[in-house]
Amino acid sequence: MNCQDSDTGWLLRVRNLTKIYGEPIATSVQYTGPRFNSNICPETDAIVACAEINFDLYPGEVLGIVGESGSGKSTLIQLLYFDQVATAGEVYLSALDEAQTNLLTLSNQRKRHARNTLMGMVYQNPRDGLNFGFSAGGNIAEKLLMAGSFHVGRIRERAAYLLGKTEVPVARMDHTPSTFSGGMQQRVQISKAIANNPPLLFLDEVTSGLDVSVQARVLDLIRQLQRELGVSMIVVSHDLAVIRMLTDRTMVMKNGRIVESGLTDQILQDPQHAYTQLLVSSLL
């Protein structure tokens, strides 16, 4: 597969993305997956966290990834955000080298640049996305600095603007996130993630640890930002209610593979795969 598939207009193209921990052998992928109800290679105990991942994401589209713990959904976006190193595969972004360069083959320096200018990530645990030794404003400044903004006044201005936009009191800009509530920490993370106006945003279980009412407000904020900025998003969640509210399309993962993908309303109302049927029927 190469990046000159007939289809055009996509923002992100992922082909055969694979992550294996341990020592894979040639048949590790073949003998794992939903068919075997396992992601552990029977020969070497290598763990196939995800494999055979193929999809395209279009501008402005919101793609959900659902699946149980250990299905590989978080690994998938961590690979795309370079938090982890892929074992194999190809990833193209239309905004990078006119979609001609496989992102996985970039130098570390170029990976950092792509990550800071073209992507944003919001983690489940704010400690993964924020430096608790810095102030809220400092965390946002870090992302801006990494993308090449060096004018202190303008950085402060932008940080204040972003905090305002995500409804964090600007008066708390110089406080560290450790003094913030969980919902506010997520808002600071969101500010940081969108600081450089990236075309692509990853959200990993962003509301999982929050109270229902706080969760609702964070989801409202994400929806509103998505509409205003027209950013493409990949939303990882085990919560079908979150997926239903935020996404246009959904991929269902199990044992490191995509078992089904479709329009979100189709996945919820006419699930095809046995596992998706179980998942949907478990919805309260």
Added chain:
Amino acid sequence: MNPILDVRNVSKHFHLHIQNQKHIAALTDVSFQMAEGEILGLTGKSGSGKSSLMKCLYRTYLASSGEMHFRTEAGSVVDLVTAREHEIIRLRQTEIVYCSQFLSVIPRVPAADVVAEALLRRGGDRAEALERAKELLDRLGLPRELWDAFPATFSGGEQQRVNVARAIIAAPRFLLVDEPTASLDLKTKDVVIDLFLAQKARGSSIVLITHDAHTLARMCDRRLHLEFGRVTEAVTA
């Protein structure tokens, strides 16, 4: 005739893996065509497959076999059964609108915003969209104090009016409408019917499900009668 929709031999069955591999046939070998600007009524008892057919057209259900050729505004023909998802998403944003029997909206969004959003998605001005939304809600007789309330707590009839306003605000080319007048009084019913007829007058095509004889008589150009998932009769009204 250059049909806007050409449905050929569509069947839909459900295979329920987790309930003893139960198999349910919802639609069998359904074929029909629709002309541009036509209103086609789907009739038949509850469970005859009307809503399944409509959901297949919207891709909320995946047809098991057959083809559904939809002619887009640009003149290209898209098979709604096999088209790529992003293509369906684009069509839903621009041409094909589904007005379901029950309102399902994002929580915590006021009624006027729910209605305006359909227009905003096409890139309109927010103030203008809200203005237009309020005009429609006013015409449909939704009390003014409900315009900035959340529709989740509305009565059935109130929700239905929000649904109708949302469906037509962007004047889509192709409308799928499921029981638009079920919980409305006669006067409001006629307002809803007039609004849909105005859409037709602008060239929109509509697939309509209704059990209401008055709505059917006033709106439909043609009827397709379904029994046990099969078309048994096609009548020109």
